[in-house]
Amino acid sequence: MSETVAVIGGGPAGLEAARGVAELGGSVVLIEKESFLGGTPIREHYASLTPHLQSAEEAMGGLIEGLTSQPTAEVLLEHEVTACEGEAPDFRLTVSGPGGERVIECGGIIVATGFEHFDPGRETQLYGYYEHPDVLALQDLEAMLKDHNVVRPSTGLPPERICFVQCVGSRDRHIGNEYCSKVCCGVASKEAIEVRQQLPD
Secondary structure, eight states, X not given: OOOOEEEEOOSHHHHHHHHHHHHTTOOEEEEESSSSSSHHHHHTTOXXXXXTTEEHHHHHHHHXXXXXXXXXXXXXXXXXXXXXXXXXXXXXXXXEETTEEEEEEESEEEEOOOOOOOOTTSTTOOSOTTTOTTOOOHHHHHHHHHXXXXXXXXXXXXXXXXXXXXXXXXXBXXXXXXXXXXXXXXXXXXXXXXXXXXXXX
């Protein structure tokens, strides 16, 4: 029986969970398939995060430092779980990475594999995401905000007005999303504040 906890996923939730285990004195192994930590906020070039509008790099940097500074924490980048055997509190995870395969014995597993943004241009959606260049998703606007270059893609000029359409893809049984994503309202509100800061008119 191992007292090690394995955390699968190196985004905000995985980093916080792994840090919490390590701060309580436990041994933790964080497994991340990408070559970097920070998850979607880093991969999708988020400008900042709620609730304090702190830059995504700073916020994720704090979480990363909080974990990597722990002596009982190990981080495996570019590794994926390929098999899991056993049951609590005696699991055996097989992970593969650049150095080959490795078996990790652990007493618990936390799965924090993150999310993918919803595609508002899929055929069941009627928002014109792929048809009209000025229809953006939240992550597209995040990248513009990060670059301090909020423009209409069709003209390259700042927009005079922006409309946010909420709940796209949420609570839609026809596509299998019977839930609310919970974070979109906060992200949209944050982005509206940042747009007004960067484009006062």
